[in-house]
Amino acid sequence: MKKYFKLFKEIHLHTGLFISPFLIIFAGSALILNHNFIDWQEDWQEWTFSVDDKVDEEIGFTLPEADLTKIEYAKNILRQAGISGEIANIFGDSVQMYIPVTKPGYRISVKADLVSGTAYIHTERTNFWKKLIWLHKMPGPHNANIRGNWVHTRLWGSAVDFSMICLFISSITGIVLWYYFKKDRIAGIIALLIGLLSFSSLIIGFTVL
Amino acid sequence: MKYSRLRNNLIAWNRKIHIYLGLFLLLFIWLFGLSGLLLNHHWEFSNSWVKRKVVSYEKMIKPGKEKDGKNMAREIADKLNLSGNIVNVRYSADSSVLDFILTKPGTRYDLSTKLRTCRVTIKETILDQWAAIKALHTMRNPTQKEMNDRHQPTLAYIWSFSIDVVSVGLIIICLGGWYLWYQAEKKRFYLGLISLTTGVILAAYILMF
Structure with missing residues (x-):
């Protein structure tokens, strides 16, 4: 086991x-998200229809082919x-x-007039904290049938998946490394037990009470 | 000499904090990592809504003192010995029926109370452990907008506090890890720099896009 110490150390690092x-x-x-430092909660309806009150830009477009799926149709107009x-x-x-279109730092409301072929656009900038929240919540569980329709959302989703796998690897190798450090064993076991006790009492509280 | 002793002390303490904090938060980190993956994907095994069990029953309660909707909902839940987050409190058009939803990880109660007869119809939806794990990830303090029509039990506040502890703890673990890496010998330092820069570039790319 000792010969793997260096390898575990490098993987953990x-x-x-x-x-x-x-x-x-x-x-x-x-x-x-857990506190109210900023008003992060999106009013989806207000955002989607904000273009009814304010138009920043009007752009003409050619009507996409009718046999496209709804999402492909919308993507074509946006393109x-x-x-x-x-x-x-x-x-x-x-x-x-x-x-309604979203990306870190922006929320855009587009109304496409499918008769005249005109897209009315209203763009709002969001601050740095909302960018962080966007990253935290994407891709997320909502609207699963269309979510991940932007290449960067998919890229971010994959990066998050990979980083979560790395998190598990890092924590497991961390435990193995701690096992090697004899001096830290007792205090480590106490820390682990306190964590286990806090965690399990909360979970039991939620399930039993 | 003095500087070197201070530096060694700092390294030793930082190392201890890195190890013990990591062990203390281990289960919380694993839970949030796993639930994050579950929320970002729609794996068939974790499609809890399809596998839900629904039980409906009626109960009689004694008339209460509370008049306000949220407080009345809380009073009804207490009388029925149910605990959880109270949301969506609303009266019927003639104010004779009070409806609300009570949720806790893995279970949802839809309650409808006929105020004149004090008869409560309870629809209990039981979800599996995957739904409970996902609910623990998304459980947080109410926002300003939710304050008025949501009641959160003490246990949920404790859980929200534990989210804060995990978040701050993770930041300390990361910063402490950077410091420990910074003290490493040249070769390890440069190799580590590649790993860190890759992560930073990937995260910053989306953040700045």
Whole structure:
């Protein structure tokens, strides 16, 4: 086992360093989400239809082919309007289409007039903290059928998956390394037991009470 | 000489904090890592809603003193010996029925109380352990907007506090890890720099996009 010590040490170091920026983003945004430091909660309806009150830009587009799926149809319009980002949802009928788009630092409301072929666009900038929250919540569990329709959301999702795998590897190698340090064993066991006790009492509290 | 002793002390303490804090938070970190993966993917095994069990029953309660909707909902839940987050409190058009939802990780109660007869109809939805894990990830303090129509039990506040502890703890572990890496010999330092820079570039790319 001792001959693997160096290997575990290197794995722990590199996986830990790689995931540290991700962990800081997730930990920082978790604090924001858990408290009311900023008003982070999106009013989806207000955002989606904000273009009804304020139009920053009007761009003409050619109507996409009718046999496209709803999401491909919306993507086609956005491409022509030069807008990139994650389509949060699609609302509308055969006359008009509302497409709320999100990306870190921006929330965009697009109303596509499917009769005249005009896209009305309203763009809002969001602050740094909302960028962190965007990263924390993406791709997330909502609107699963369309989520991940922007290449960067998929890229971020994969990076998060990879960093979570690294987190498990880093923590397991961390435990193995701690096992080697005889001086830290007792205090480590106490820390582990306190953590186990706190964790299990909360879980039991939720399930039994 | 004095500086060198101070530095050695700092390294020793930092190392201890890194190990013990990591061990203390181990189960919490694993829970949030696993639940994060579950929330970002829609794996069939964790599709708890499809596998839910629903039980409906009725109970009679004694008339209460509370008049305000949220407080009345809380009073009804206490009388029924149910605990959890109270959300969506609303009266029927003629104010004769009070409806609300009570949730806790893995279970959801839809309660409908006929105020004149004090008869409560309870629809209990039992979800599996995967839903409970996901609910623990998303459980947080109410936002300003949610304050008025949400009641959170003490245990949920303790859980929210534990999210803060995990978040701050993770940031300390990461920063402490950076310091320990910074003290490493040249070769390890430069190799570590590659791992850290890769993580930073990947995270910053999306953040700045």
